[in-house]
Amino acid sequence: MRTLRPLSGWALLLFLQVAVLPGIGGGRWCPDLLLLATVITALRRGRMAGQSAGFACGLVQGLFSGAPFGAQALLFTLTGFAAGSARHLIWYRHPLAPALFTLPAAIILPPALLLISRLAGQPTAALPDWAAVPATIAFALLAALLPWPATPDRR
Amino acid sequence: MNHSAPFRDYAWLGLFIAVTLALLLLSPDAAAVRRHAHDAAAPLLAIPRAAGTLIGTGGRGWQRWQADRQALAAAQAECGQLRRRLAALELRAPAPAADAGIALPAAQVIGAEAQPWPSALVIDRGAADGVVAMQGVAAWHDNRLVCIGRIGAVYHRTALLIPLNHPACKLPARLDRGPRGLILSGAADAGCRLEYARPEITLAAGDSIVTAGDGNLLPPDLPLGRISAIAPRSGPFQSVTVIPYCDPYTVEQVYLLPAPGGQS
Numbered sequence: 157m158r159t160l161r162p163l164s165g166w167a168l169l170l171f172l173q174v175a176v177l178p179g180i181g182g183g184r185w186c187p188d189l190l191l192l193a194t195v196i197t198a199l200r201r202g203r204m205a206g207q208s209a210g211f212a213c214g215l216v217q218g219l220f221s222g223a224p225f226g227a228q229a230l231l232f233t234l235t236g237f238a239a240g241s242a243r244h245l246i247w248y249r250h251p252l253a254p255a256l257f258t259l260p261a262a263i264i265l266p267p268a269l270l271l272i273s274r275l276a277g278q279p280t281a282a283l284p285d286w287a288a289v290p291a292t293i294a295f296a297l298l299a300a301l302l303p304w305p306a307t308p309d310r311r
Numbered sequence: 312m313n314h315s316a317p318f319r320d321y322a323w324l325g326l327f328i329a330v331t332l333a334l335l336l337l338s339p340d341a342a343a344v345r346r347h348a349h350d351a352a353a354p355l356l357a358i359p360r361a362a363g364t365l366i367g368t369g370g371r372g373w374q375r376w377q378a379d380r381q382a383l384a385a386a387q388a389e390c391g392q393l394r395r396r397l398a399a400l401e402l403r404a405p406a407p408a409a410d411a412g413i414a415l416p417a418a419q420v421i422g423a424e425a426q427p428w429p430s431a432l433v434i435d436r437g438a439a440d441g442v443v444a445m446q447g448v449a450a451w452h453d454n455r456l457v458c459i460g461r462i463g464a465v466y467h468r469t470a471l472l473i474p475l476n477h478p479a480c481k482l483p484a485r486l487d488r489g490p491r492g493l494i495l496s497g498a499a500d501a502g503c504r505l506e507y508a509r510p511e512i513t514l515a516a517g518d519s520i521v522t523a524g525d526g527n528l529l530p531p532d533l534p535l536g537r538i539s540a541i542a543p544r545s546g547p548f549q550s551v552t553v554i555p556y557c558d559p560y561t562v563e564q565v566y567l568l569p570a571p572g573g574q575s
Contacts, residue, residue, distance in 0.1 A: 225335070226333070277342060277344050
């Protein structure tokens with residue numbers, strides 16, 4: 157039961173990301189829930205869990221995107237590692253901490269993904285719609301309202 | 312506090328990055344990247360491969376390498392002979408430079424743009440050779456120099472030749488010993504169309520169309536094509552179809568006309 161609950165949470169997140177949210181508003185305002193989950197995991201459980209979650213989320217994201225497979229995994233892994241490493245700079249248990257960490261990640265990731273796509277042989281790759289950034293931040297603020305279980309303070 | 316935790320985190324980060332980079336390089340999109348990497352590594356890989364061949368096959372590898380080397384030398388000698396024969400044939404070919412009174416650089420047609428017909432052709436001269444956009448291109452046809460199109464995009468060592476029948480090709484033209492102010496426009500399957508032919512201009516099938524020299528774009532009086540049909544007039548201008556003298560898709564060697572305004 158202890159492993160089933162987080163697994164069902166990740167499955168629900170994946171279902172929302174790939175099946176439900178892209179259909180709302182023509183997909184333009186689709187938030188990057190996997191990025192948000194990576195940041196929240198890194199903030200709550202440390203950089204090891206953050207980079208692992210980022211790697212897994214990036215692989216899943218890569219399956220459903222047109223970018224070269226592995227690009228998102230690389231960027232999400234680095235995001236999880238960075239968020240996990242920098243979480244002690246602020247009060248990372250604050251409800252608004254995920255939004256604070258997600259905002260720069262959501263802004264930096266699209267140009268970085270474009271750069272990797274161009275380097276990996278996709279000359280026609282273009283920047284995505286920036287509408288996903290406020291949507292992701294809005295969900296990060298919504299996540300502050302969720303009752304998160306207490307986690308041990310790990311590095 | 313567990314002091315091995317940071318090392319473990321960095322080790323896992325390195326592993327994740329290695330896996331993602333491997334996935335990136337193995338993705339179908341990265342075929343060009345892999346090809347470049349293979350080309351760059353080829354000289355380095357050749358040494359251990361050659362050593363492995365020599366060691367693995369004993370003395371036979373050395374004999375095979377000698378035989379390959381002799382075959383390569385023979386092929387290079389034959390290539391040199393063919394080059395000399397080609398140079399001799401080019402010397403005997405009619406000299407368009409003398410006919411036009413100017414020195415025209417030659418270029419070879421090395422391919423066609425990968426798109427549905429009519430496609431632009433690719434020539435082996437580019438910006439490094441002084442080729443500029445809108446420069447006229449001619450070919451030797453029936454013992455005279457005829458215009459076959461103009462230069463489109465120019466790259467470092469190659470350039471796109473837009474043939475006369477390409478819809479993107481529009482050149483100032485005139486009737487041979489007739490009035491100016493006409494535009495020869497590419498019409499794909501139909502050859503070319505003569506635009507802005509006013510009704511008072513007397514045209515007949517078989518009349519020759521030449522370059523007008525307007526705007527210093529092309530040298531004047533260079534043959535372009537021959538009028539093949541004149542349709543009944545339905546607007547302010549006559550509807551005239553022109554067939555180019557020379558089919559650009561059969562030409563192997565072309566000559567670059569002086570650049571517009573003497574740019575090159």
